[in-house]
Amino acid sequence: MSHRQFIAAAGFFLLSFAVPLVVHSDYTLQILFRVFLFAALGLAWNLVGGYAGQLSLGHAAYFGVGAYGLALLSKVGIPPWLSLFLGVGLAVISAAIIGLVSFRLRGPYFALCTIAFAEVVRLVAKNLPDVTGGDVGTQVPLLFTESSIKSFYISGVLLTGLAFVLTAWIERSKFGYYLMAIREDEDTAMSVGVNTSRVKLWSLLISAALTAIGGALYASLFLFIVPDQVMSLDMSVEIAIVPMLGGAGTLFGPVIGSIVLETAAEIFKNIFQEAHLLIYGVLVVMVVIFLPEGIAGTIANKLRLFKKAPAGSLAAPVPVRPEEEAERTAFRK
Amino acid sequence: MESVVNWFYPLIQAILNGLLTGALYALIGMGMALIFGVMRIVNFTHGAFLMLGMYVSYVFFLKTGINPYLGFMVSGAILFVIGYAVYMGLLRRIPGQVDFMVILVTLGLALIITDGVQLVFGADYHQINLPLVARNFRLGTQIFVNAPWLLSFVIALVLAVALYLVVTHTMFGRAARAIAQNPYPSPLMGINVNRVQAISFGIGAAAAGVAGALLLPVFYLYPGVGSQFELKSFVMVVLGGMGSIQGAAIAGLVLGVVESLTSLYWGNEWALAVDFVIFILVLSLKPSGIFGSQRA
Structure with missing residues (x-):
């Protein structure tokens, strides 16, 4: 994160x-x-899906475990x-189990395996009405007693801030470079001594913990949840689309994606009622x-193109062809 | 004798029902497997295509009175065109053809189709009434075969065999298998990769659409109906060995029987969960699939 980006981020969170x-x-x-x-969920997903390039389509499992953890444990x-x-602890444990099995697979197999786990979690929650309330749902306690929506908003900002700072730190750490190395070429990363299984698993555990906190906040705001x-x-x-739209593997991408997507969804919710997911698809x-690197990635590229050559240098900036750039940075298998 | 009747006939009945459902699953799975084999992508639009096939034959039935057992051809034809157009208009244009991106586009497209249908037809459940649905054939004293399921079984079986023959015995099939084996030298052999992939995507969509049409008389119709079949088609493709269409067909039949037996002994609500547990087990223990020959 550059100096200017740091100021922008700090200003954004203060505002x-x-x-x-x-x-x-x-x-x-x-x-x-x-x-x-x-934004927080997107940042969490981004660690696994963006930086490590492991397309998880099962984050609802951690979200749901966080939500149901809060509901069921406070019930006893x-x-x-x-x-x-x-x-959150339960979500991390389930992430460890899911990660141990699914990280052995690559590409579409990994994506399918995460879906399968999330579906098993959902179906178990649905089919054990004595424990979870099943399809009827279960009540969730309110986490804040005073001026609740404001408190929820502030906790949302705090969670996003936490995820953001974590991501910024990971991005510059050795761990972050390991993740990106895995995304670029897992075999090469392994051959130069990166313990890819362990690194991927850690990224998932952090991601799952953040996602579960998000799930609990969401559940507590709505006071009532059902597995479906x-x-x-x-x-x-939805958790995966937000960062991919904004720019997977970038620090600001998930935040931008969430602002764009959730605002658009809200507008369309008022026009189309239930069919608001249409706008997500479009x-x-x-x-x-049109923007294969997401919104943030494309903006960053554009800025790079227009940046002036350093003073005293004779070389003009070499523009990169967009399709070349896309090929270079896009995710590989 | 009494005890045999108590456990034996329900078992046979469940296996029979499972095979009847399984033939439709097989058709859905073969479509998915063909797309996976030729394009190496997981098609998350498959369920939406199936749902679209159901709506096409539903509208066709309402307008003309022709029942889905003939109307499936219309569903198949329209879905083929849609699939072909989706490939040519969207999937082909994805920069770098990165599978991450392709998955994202098929997911987005599924949302567009599902919610688009919901905008047009509403979220209500629909059903068509055919007199045929109430008819049963008796085998012996205890076993019944429901007529619409038998009919859809026969049609699905014929189409599945036809699809298998197309893939194994035509120039198109040969080209498709060549691309599935290794896409890079295929253009050097004079194969128009884009065209073959577009046709495969069209056929895959048509298979889902036909299965949807055949499900219409025995199922409810609503915009989200496809997702459960899509999830099952993932299971079939993995079970059959990704990209092997005969593997997916066998996996479809097996899945039908497994679900039917699960329903019999544990209850219907666990059927899908058992599917996924099998799926995870196969993925982690033998990712090349059980019934297929293709390498994972």
């Missing part, structure tokens, strides 16, 4: 904390909470905040065809 001072409408705050929630008398953290809502394939897809297809 975000100030929003409830100006905005008092519950509706607007709820939408903004959603924007930050999905554990205080809500403790339940939240225990739920918090553990569906649609949820996994955006996704358009981004892949």
Whole structure:
């Protein structure tokens, strides 16, 4: 992260904390909470899907375990905040199990395996009504007693901030470089001594923990959850689409993706009611065809092209052909 | 004698029902396997294509009164055109043909189709009433065969065999298998890769559409109906060995029987969960598939 980016990010988060001072409408705050929630989920997914290049389509499992952890553990008398953290622990354990099996696979096999695990989790939650309430759903305790939507908004911003700082730190660390090496070429990474299985697993564990916190916040805001809502394939897809739209493997991508996607979805929700996922589809297809590196990646490239040559250098900046650039940076198998 | 009747006939009945359902699964899985083999992508639009096939033959039935057992041809034809157009218009244009991106586009397209249908037809459940649905054939004293399932079984079986013959005995099939083996030298052998991939995608979509049409008389119709079959088609493709269409066909039949037996002994709600557990086991223990010959 460059100096300028750091200032931009710090300014953005400071402004975000100030929003409830100006905005008092519950509706607007709820939408903004959603924007930050999905920014955080996107940042979490980005560690596995973006930096490590492992296309997970099963993040709804961690989201759902976080949500159900909070709901079910507080039902047996554990205080809500403790339940939240225990739920996160459960999500991390399930991520370890899922990761150990699915990281042995590559490409589409990995994606399918994550879907299968998430579906098993969903179906188990659906089919054990005595434990989870099944299809009828279960109640979730409120995490904040006072001015709840504002508190949710602030916690959304905090979670995004946490995920952002973690990502920024990982991006510059050895661990981050290992992840990117795996994305570029797993075999080569292995051959130069990167313990790819362990690195991938760690990225998933961090990702799952953040996702589970997000799930718990989401559940607590709605007070009521059903498996088909918090553990569906649609949820996994939404978590994955946000960062890919913004720019997978970039620090700002998931935040930008969430702002664009959630705002667009909200507008279309008012026009089309239930069919609002249509806009997701249209955006996704358009981004892949026209902006294959996501919004953030494309902006970064454009900026690079227009940047002046360093003073005193005779060489003019060499423009990179967009398709060449796309091939170079795009994800490989 | 009494005890034999108690466990034996339900078992036979369940296996029989499983095979009847399995033939439709086989058709769906073969479409997916053909697309996977030729393009090396997982097609997340498959369920949406199936749903679209159901709606096409539903509308066709409402307008003309021709039942889906003939209307499936219309579904198949329209879905072939849609699949071909999707490949030519979208998938071909993906920069670098990176599988990450292709998966994303098929996911996005599925959302567009599903929610587009929901915009047009609403989210309500529909069903068509055919007098045929209530008819049963009796085999012996205890075993029944439901007429619409038998009919769809026969049609699906014929089409599955036809698809197999097309892939094994025509120039198109030969080209498709060549691309599946190794896409890079294929153009040097004079194969128009884009065209073969477009036709394969069209045939895959048509297979899903036909299966949808055949499911229409015995199933409910709503915009999200495809996803459960799509998930099953992933299972079949993996079980059959990714890209092997005969493997996927056998896997379809097996899956039908496994689901039917699960329903019999544990209850219907666990059928899909058992599918996925098998799927995970196969993926982690023998990723090359059980019934196929292709390498993973």
